[in-house]
Amino acid sequence: MRDHEDQLPGHASWPPGSLLSCLSPHIRSALLRLGATVAVSPGDRILREGEPGTHLVLLRDALAKVTVNMADGRQALLAIRVTGDIVGEISALNDTARTATVTSCGEGLISVIHKREWHPFLHDHPEAALALAKTTAARFRWANRRRIDFASYPARIRLARVLAELSMTHGERVPSGRTVGITLTQPELATLCGAAEPTIEKALRELREAAVLQTGYRQIIIRDLPGLQRFARLSNARRDWTRKAS
Incomplete structure (x- = not known):
């Protein structure tokens, strides 16, 4: 890992939409110099719901899930965060407890940045x-789009939309198609789509029977991206956006 390079090894650039992708090279380098770099493994809790917001975390080269505890004891998957993203920044800014847990999805590197470094950095840059304000606004737009989808479309369409977006932003090409890029359990996928687990299981079966995707143990591969987009009822603009990944 080359800490202060403008891009990651093996990446053409920082992932689109991430905080680091939105910064000029010298500001990005200054941010990468903050904090302590820590290696993480799959399943490591990067941040824990309910703990004090004493610091934030920069995902230097990592993929993470954002989850919350529900009243019935289950965990709901709210979002995915990728390399170049900041997590825990809201609690660190307003001195409140964490509202979600962030868990590493694989081997990676993060920077733990304390408020005593973060606040002066924002003041000086x-x-x-x-x-940061732009990326936060984008997250709210994504959440609002999910709410609109929940109100407007049945579970199968919501599932197709989520899978198409995850594949575009996190997946990679494989001989049989394109991966979703993230290991998700059916309960996690159900909460991300706002549907019951049996409903998602049925929707996955329908997409498999249509030869749009194939599934294995905690693995989903998109075999036919245009077909998935048709299931998702994506607009032409969003079809073009996702087709760039195919």
């Missing part, structure tokens, strides 16, 4: 503060 207004560009970074503006980029």
Whole structure:
């Protein structure tokens, strides 16, 4: 890992939409110099729901799930965070407890940045503060889109939309198609789609029978991205956006 390079080894650039992708090279390098670099393994809790917001975390080269505890004891998957993203920044800014748990999905590197470093950095680099506001707004737009989807479409369409977006943003090409890029259990996929687990199981079966995707143990491969987009009823603009990954 080359800490202060403008891009990651094996990546053309920082992932689109991540905080690091929105920064100019010298601001990005300054941010990468903050905090302590820590290696993480699959299943490591990067942040825990309910704990004090004493610091935030930069995903230097990592993929993570954001989950919350529900009243019935289950965990709901809210979002995915990728290399170049910041997590825990809201609690660190307003001194509140964590509202979610962030868990590593694989081997990776993170930076643990304490408030005593973060606050002066934002003060001295207004560009970074503006980029943070933009990425936070994008997260709210994503959440709002999910709510609209929940109200407007049945579970099968919501599932197809989620899988198409995950494949575009996190997946990679394989001989049989394109991966989703993230290991998800059916309960996690159900909460991400806002549906009951049996409903998601049925929707996955329908997509398999249509030869749109194939599934294995905690693995989903998109075999026919245009077909998945048709199931998802994506607009032409969003079809073009996802087709770039195929």
